[in-house]
Amino acid sequence: MALNEQTLQEQFSLKKVLLPMLLGLSIVGYMLYRNYEPAQLQILRQASPLWLGITLLVLFIRDFGYIYRIRSVTDKALSWRQSFSVIMLWEFASCALPSVVGGSTVAAFMLMKEKIPLGKSIAQVMVTAMLDNLYFVVTVPVVLLMVGSSALPANDVVGEAIRTGLATAFAVSYLLVTLYAFLMGYALLLNPRAVKRLLLRLSRLRWLKRWRLTLFNHANELLIASQHLRHKGAGYWWRASISTAFVWTARYAIIGCLIAAFTQLALQEHILLFSRNLIYKIVLMMSITPGAAGVAEIAFPAFFGMFLGSFTTIVVLLYRLLTYYLYLLMGALVFPRWASRVFSKIGRRADQAAVPAE
Structure with a gap:
């Protein structure tokens, strides 16, 4: 996707904010209409201030981890x-675009506009992306060993077929x-040319014809990225890995913290919620709606x-307010100032270049 100021304006437009918000909120509204009971207000008033505070702390840890990591890897x-600014806009792009698309293309463009060369940005x-995937690869077996098949919803809730x-x-x-994670690691750190040849050969297959250009571009990007990463020291990878672990642990734990504000949970139940969130996120990743709006609810x-029983709908709303609608709002607020800063610099440089020397 070719990105410039106009296409970014379209991505961060009011329409991009309102459509997923209206879709998600309309479904929550319908769920409230069907399931609301007066006793739910009493439960809401009795929420644990401690666990609500922990939920906000975990949310802060997640965002600070992202901010620290992007500063560290750059x-x-x-x-x-x-x-x-970059993280808030990256989160906005992830919320405003379908989950299967994500915000990585927008992120690389934003880094380039922050005066980081395109190769380094990629x-x-x-x-x-590689570290995010590796966290998932490492965490899933550990968590599933603890909870087993309980990580999946019960048959009487979703049905055996589902x-x-x-x-x-x-x-x-x-x-x-x-x-994908190990292929990226091999390409970025060990043998990018071999992976590039593999991707180019795959692009010639008839059933991958529609993705030929994407595979070609990805092969070139891997080669460029490898040149920038090959000589990074252990400290670089240590900081990036630890911050990734903090970010994703907080991201998967936040549901358990929020639910604990309304009901007593044992440690094993927190682990179960963590494991279910792993599978829940896979479901959201397959959604074609912006930020999985509607599907998540x-x-x-x-x-x-x-x-949670009948109180589930209110917790859904709180969860999405904290982890989805908040970032739509933050992105809409941050983008105008960021765009004014980065694009006005470009305009000033162009104007200066156009002035003839005396």
Whole structure:
């Protein structure tokens, strides 16, 4: 996707904010209409201030981890303020675009506009993508060993056929993520040319014809990124890995913290919620709606309703307010100032270049 000021304006337009918000909120509104009971207000008033505070703290840890990581992987080329702007806009892009698309293309473009060369921008976005995938690859076996098949919703909630489908989709997704993560690691750190040749050969297959240009571009990007990453020291990878672990642990734990504000949970139940969130996120990744709007609200009760009963709908709304609608709002607020700063610099440089020397 070719990006410039006009296309970014379209991505961060009011329409991009309102459509997914209206879709998600309309479904929550319908769920409230069907399931609302007066006793739910009393439960809301009795929410644990401690766990609500922990939920906000976990949310802060997640965002600060993202900001620290992007500043770290760019070798501090970004200031704290620039890192904050990039992460908020990256989160907005992830919320406003379908989950299957994500915000990585927008992220690389934003880094380039922050005066980071295109090759380095691609490399830095690829590093974060590789580490995100590796976290998933490492965490899933550990968590599933603790909870087993309980990570999937029960048969009486979703039906045996849907439960089997979820298990299959999760297994296939895990294998694909594992393959992709190790292929990226091999390409970025060991042998990018071999992976480039592999992708180019794949692009010649008839059934991959429609993705030929994408595979070609990705092969070139891997080669460029590898040149920038090959000589990074252990400290670079250590900081990026630790911050990734903090970010994703917080991201998967936030549901458990929020639910704990309204009901008593044992440690094992927190682990169960964490494991279910792993599978829940796979479901959201397959959504074609912006930020999985609508799908997230509908699927939430199947995964987490057993802990909340009729109060589930209100927790869905709170969860999406904190993890989705908040970033739509932040992106809409941050983008005008960021665009004014980065594009006005470009305009000033162009004007200066056009002035003839005396």
